[in-house]
Amino acid sequence: MEHKTNVVHVTHEAIGKIGGIGAVLEGILTSKNYIEATGRTVMVCTLFSTDGPASGRLGQGGEVLYSSVDGLTSSNYANSFRHIEDHFNVDIVYGRRLYIDKRTGIKSTPEVILIDVRRSSHWPMNEFKSELFKEFGIMSHLYENLWEFEEWMRLAPPAVAALKAIGLTSNNEHTVVVAHEFMGMPTALAAKLDKENDFRTVFYAHEVATVRKIVEDHNGHDTMFYNAMAQAQKEGLSLGEVFGDQSHYFKHILVEASRHCDNILAVGDYVAKELRFLAPEFASADIELTYNGIPAYHITLEEKKRSRKKLQTYCNNLLGYKPDYVFTHVTRLVKSKGLWRDLRVLEHIEKELRPIHKTAIMYFLSTEVGHRRPKDILRMESEYHWPVAHREGLPDMSGGESTFYAAIQEFNAKSRNIKAVFINQFGFEQSLCGTRMPKDMEFMDIRKGSDVEFGQSIYEPFGIAQLEPLSFGGICVVTNVCGCAGFVKTVTGGEETRNVIVADYTDLDGIKYDDIDEFKSIDTDVRNRIEHLESKKVAMEIFARLPKNDDELVEMINQGYDLAEHMGWEAVVKNYVLKSFSNAVKNARDKARATTG
Numbered sequence: 001m002e003h004k005t006n007v008v009h010v011t012h013e014a015i016g017k018i019g020g021i022g023a024v025l026e027g028i029l030t031s032k033n034y035i036e037a038t039g040r041t042v043m044v045c046t047l048f049s050t051d052g053p054a055s056g057r058l059g060q061g062g063e064v065l066y067s068s069v070d071g072l073t074s075s076n077y078a079n080s081f082r083h084i085e086d087h088f089n090v091d092i093v094y095g096r097r098l099y100i101d102k103r104t105g106i107k108s109t110p111e112v113i114l115i116d117v118r119r120s121s122h123w124p125m126n127e128f129k130s131e132l133f134k135e136f137g138i139m140s141h142l143y144e145n146l147w148e149f150e151e152w153m154r155l156a157p158p159a160v161a162a163l164k165a166i167g168l169t170s171n172n173e174h175t176v177v178v179a180h181e182f183m184g185m186p187t188a189l190a191a192k193l194d195k196e197n198d199f200r201t202v203f204y205a206h207e208v209a210t211v212r213k214i215v216e217d218h219n220g221h222d223t224m225f226y227n228a229m230a231q232a233q234k235e236g237l238s239l240g241e242v243f244g245d246q247s248h249y250f251k252h253i254l255v256e257a258s259r260h261c262d263n264i265l266a267v268g269d270y271v272a273k274e275l276r277f278l279a280p281e282f283a284s285a286d287i288e289l290t291y292n293g294i295p296a297y298h299i300t301l302e303e304k305k306r307s308r309k310k311l312q313t314y315c316n317n318l319l320g321y322k323p324d325y326v327f328t329h330v331t332r333l334v335k336s337k338g339l340w341r342d343l344r345v346l347e348h349i350e351k352e353l354r355p356i357h358k359t360a361i362m363y364f365l366s367t368e369v370g371h372r373r374p375k376d377i378l379r380m381e382s383e384y385h386w387p388v389a390h391r392e393g394l395p396d397m398s399g400g401e402s403t404f405y406a407a408i409q410e411f412n413a414k415s416r417n418i419k420a421v422f423i424n425q426f427g428f429e430q431s432l433c434g435t436r437m438p439k440d441m442e443f444m445d446i447r448k449g450s451d452v453e454f455g456q457s458i459y460e461p462f463g464i465a466q467l468e469p470l471s472f473g474g475i476c477v478v479t480n481v482c483g484c485a486g487f488v489k490t491v492t493g494g495e496e497t498r499n500v501i502v503a504d505y506t507d508l509d510g511i512k513y514d515d516i517d518e519f520k521s522i523d524t525d526v527r528n529r530i531e532h533l534e535s536k537k538v539a540m541e542i543f544a545r546l547p548k549n550d551d552e553l554v555e556m557i558n559q560g561y562d563l564a565e566h567m568g569w570e571a572v573v574k575n576y577v578l579k580s581f582s583n584a585v586k587n588a589r590d591k592a593r594a595t596t597g
Contacts (some may be wrong), residue, residue: 004039005200005581006168006175010159010184014045014112015059015097019332020292021180021206023464024267027293027569029108030101034573038581039173041110042166044159044187046117046151047093054093058112061098068092069116080165088124088158091116094166103295113162117154128157131193132186136257143250152183156190160199169197174585176200179261182209182254188261200584203258204265204290207461208274209251214243216335220522221458222481223530226270226506228519229277235516239277242516258285263584265290265577267462268483286587290576291487292462293569296471298561299448301554304473307449310438315361317436318388319419324353325360325546328450330465333368333400333424338479341456341505343411344531345477346418348539353417362420364408365446368400371426381434387423397424448472452542456503457482470499471564473557475545477538480504491566498545499560503538505530 013022028034029041047057047069054070056062066075068082068091075081081092093114100107129140143149168175177199179188184204191199215225232242239246246252256279258264264287266272272289276282311326327346331337346362353360376395380386392402401424408420425433428443447453447468452475455466462483467476476499478485485502509530513519547553565571 004037004173005585006039006042006173007581008042008044008163008168008175008177009110009180010044010155010177010187011180012045012183013180014043014114015057015062020462020464024204024206024292025180026099026101028573028577029099029110030104030106031569031573032104032106033570033578035106035108037578040168041108042163042168043097043110043112044155044163044184045112045114046155047091047114050091050116057093057114058095058097061100062095062112063098063109064093064095066092066094077166081162084158084161084165087121088117088161089119089121090154090158092158092162094162103297111166113159113166115155115158115162117151117158120154120158124157125154128190128193129153132189135193136189136260138189138253138257142247143253146250149250149254153186156186159187160190160194163191164197169199174198174200176202176581176584178202178204178581179258180204181206182251185254185257189257192260200263200587201261202263202265202581202584203255203261204267205255205258205271205275205461206267207459208271208278209255210239210246210249210278211274212336212459213249213251215459219524220520220527221338221505222479223505223508223527224520224522226481227508227513227522228516229273231513231516231519233273233277237516238280240279242520261584262286262587263288263580265580267292268460269486270481271461271483286583288576288580288583289486290580291483291490291567291572292464293572294464294467294470294484294564294567296561296564296568299472299557301550301557304448304553304557307445307447307472308451309449310441310445311361311363311449313438314436314441315419315421317438318385318421319361321359323361324358325451326449327360327362327418327452327454328365328446328469329363329454330365330446330468331455333366333404336457336459337366338456338458339364339366339404340407341503341531341535342454343407343420344535345454345456345539345542346411346420347415348536349543350415350418352539352543358417360418362418363446364404364420364422365425365428366404366422367424367426368398369394372396372424372432374431377425377432377434381436386434387421387425390422390424447474450474451546452477455479455482456505456538458505460484462487467500467564467567469560470567471557471561473499473547473553473560475499475501475542475556477501477503477542480506487567488563491563497559497563499556499563501538501541501545503534505534507534509533 054064096109097112132138177191179185188201259281312322316322430437450469453469455478460482466478
């Protein structure tokens with residue numbers, strides 16, 4: 001950037017890391033390049049709860065400087081905050097949050113504004129919604145019965161007022177308001193409506209919510225959607241013309257409004273394509289690829305072996321054998337992750353292991369409902385040998401977990417040389433996972449010790465988690481629709497790397513279709529056929545690439561680290577994020593000149 005621009009991140013993960021956006025923010029805000037190039041950074045979010053003491057409102061290490069919720073009103077901004085609170089009937093919490101990169105020691109303390117909008121006044125909101133309709137065509141009354149829509153609408157006007165109150169626009173500095181997903185869009189639009197101040201707006205597209213819903217809901221999943229999209233774009237058709245009007249879906253309306261922003265950051269190649277497909281107006285929108293970063297750790301062969309040995313010992317404690325290979329999948333238990341595809345690949349690998357008398361273990365570390373209490377884990381372990389065996393109902397299995405466990409049971413019944421264990425618990429250490437886990441096990445061991453990490457998603461805008469074992473010499477299996485696959489290709493210059501296998505479940509294997517409706521008719525039967533063929537290819541690639549000796553493993557560790565280092569957050573911030581913010585400022589300036597000229 002030519003000068004230091006202030007950056008505002010509007011996100012539901014302003015205080016804690018819930019999912020992928022939290023990991024992105026952590027990577028960006030602890031980047032030396034980001035800290036040196038930007039001015040003030042402010043995190044904006046709704047205040048989800050007023051429970052607990054003031055000291056915990058901004059996370060561990062956070063500092064609360066003002067909180068009308070807790071009677072802390074001695075800040076220099078107190079008078080301005082009180083005026084905003086009275087006008088909108090909200091409460092404000094203001095302070096700083098602490099970010100620390102444990103690998104580099106870099107600290108970041110961005111300002112944080114949290115606003116409790118649960119009792120906000122109606123009239124200023126109605127005025128704001130009226131302006132949204134006049135300027136952007138958003139009919140808020142269709143969705144205001146949905147709190148997930150309404151709370152982020154209510155945040156927008158007081159949030160912009162608070163940004164002005166803390167002096168973010170007082171020195172004629174550029175301020176970029178970054179809307180992370182649909183949640184941030186109302187605030188970004190409110191900033192655009194403020195004609196008196198120098199706000200620039202960016203939509204950070206961590207996904208395209210409309211596309212995710214279509215892919216997940218249709219039985220053909222990615223096999224259907226991406227083939228239909230490719231054909232539609234050849235014919236000049238948009239998503240609505242192919243899949244029908246999506247205006248009933250509130251996330252679609254907010255994401256579609258992102259075309260009004262000064263720039264759009266797409267975390268993957270397919271996200272950019274999906275946005276172009278979303279509506280005809282995106283043809284002229286400023287969309288830039290801004291990949292996510294992944295962590296790069298340096299590890300020795302001995303460290304790799306120590307972690308793998310822990311995982312092998314755990315298998316021996318659970319199942320009575322020490323596996324030759326350790327396979328893993330660490331993920332959320334949601335449909336988009338395509339967990340059934342892992343079992344299909346394992347079926348083919350198992351057949352290859354039989355003749356050579358090799359064995360493997362597959363650890364699925366995933367849960368649908370959250371953290372189980374250690375005492376419940378100990379009881380389940382004692383009563384029926386959790387996690388090898390499970391029972392329906394909490395504290396053990398939720399409905400979705402029961403469905404997945406049934407598939408694991410079927411696989412284990414058929415497989416001799418590979419067994420799958422479903423660990424439905426957050427964390428990976430003995431205190432959380434029972435006494436049969438080695439005492440010195442820690443979460444990083446499942447990353448360091450894994451030979452293969454699966455991540456064969458049907459919808460994955462980027463996929464940081466899939467590549468986390470990369471620098472530890474693990475083979476990472478992703479799908480071609482994962483954004484990280486595009487980043488790997490960019491970094492390697494299109495050359496294949498032994499450390500990453502890209503599965504393509506959109507390859508129709510020569511099946512010919514003549515029109516859009518035929519592509520849309522791709523169903524479970526067609527997808528199953530494609531998955532069977534592709535999973536066999538993936539299995540053969542894994543089997544061929546698994547290191548056969550220490551020399552090959554060392555080579556994979558070195559190659560993986562080199563690749564991960566070129567995909568780290570410092571490189572991403574320098575080559576993508578900062579340039580995109582700078583372009584947002586430039587785009588807004590150019591548009592203003594065009595209007596006045």
